[in-house]
Amino acid sequence: TQLLEQSPQFLSIQEGENLTVYCNSSSVFSSLQWYRQEPGEGPVLLVTVVTGGEVKKLKRLTFQFGDARKDSSLHITAAQPGDTGLYLCAGASSSNTGKLIFGQGTTLQVKP
């Protein structure tokens, strides 16, 4: 069974600070996606990484896929209150069955 361990589960920081969220597994994934979910809404796709070692930037967010495609990280620079939310990583099975395996999520609170 493929599992994704996401850490930390909760993070409360001040506006302007940097943070990193980690997503780790002992399994290889064909791709990995990061989502952000607001209360009462569905997850919104932020980025997809496919190639081992790949780095993608989305404004103040930097996403990295591990060389072995078993882990990923999300780094936020100079966090803002608008970044507050639940961040989810999800891996696509290497057997390409179509389903996504989700991490438990990281609840981020950025205080002004």
Added chain:
Amino acid sequence: NAGVMQNPRHLVRRRGQEARLRCSPMKGHSHVYWYRQLPEEGLKFMVYLQKENIIDESGMPKERFSAEFPKEGPSILRIQQVVRGDSAAYFCASSRVRTGGNEQFFGPGTRLTVL
């Protein structure tokens, strides 16, 4: 371009009743996935369908749950004889292809409450 649509957004049922959740995928998407999010838990895969076919139902409970994606119309997740433990948020996602990046786009969810 309309996103993934789900209805109803909120559904209240009494124990023993049936719940029907509907999902219309994004235009041009023929792959539909259902996930369940229990309180304080992450999203768990339930079933993956392509038009008229169930591709992977490994996450579906063996009894009371069924899903379909007919040639015409939305995908339906059906829960018969609901119990309190079925209370959760049910999300539908769709994708254009299965291979490659397999980017899945999610709907707003249906929040099911069983009294």
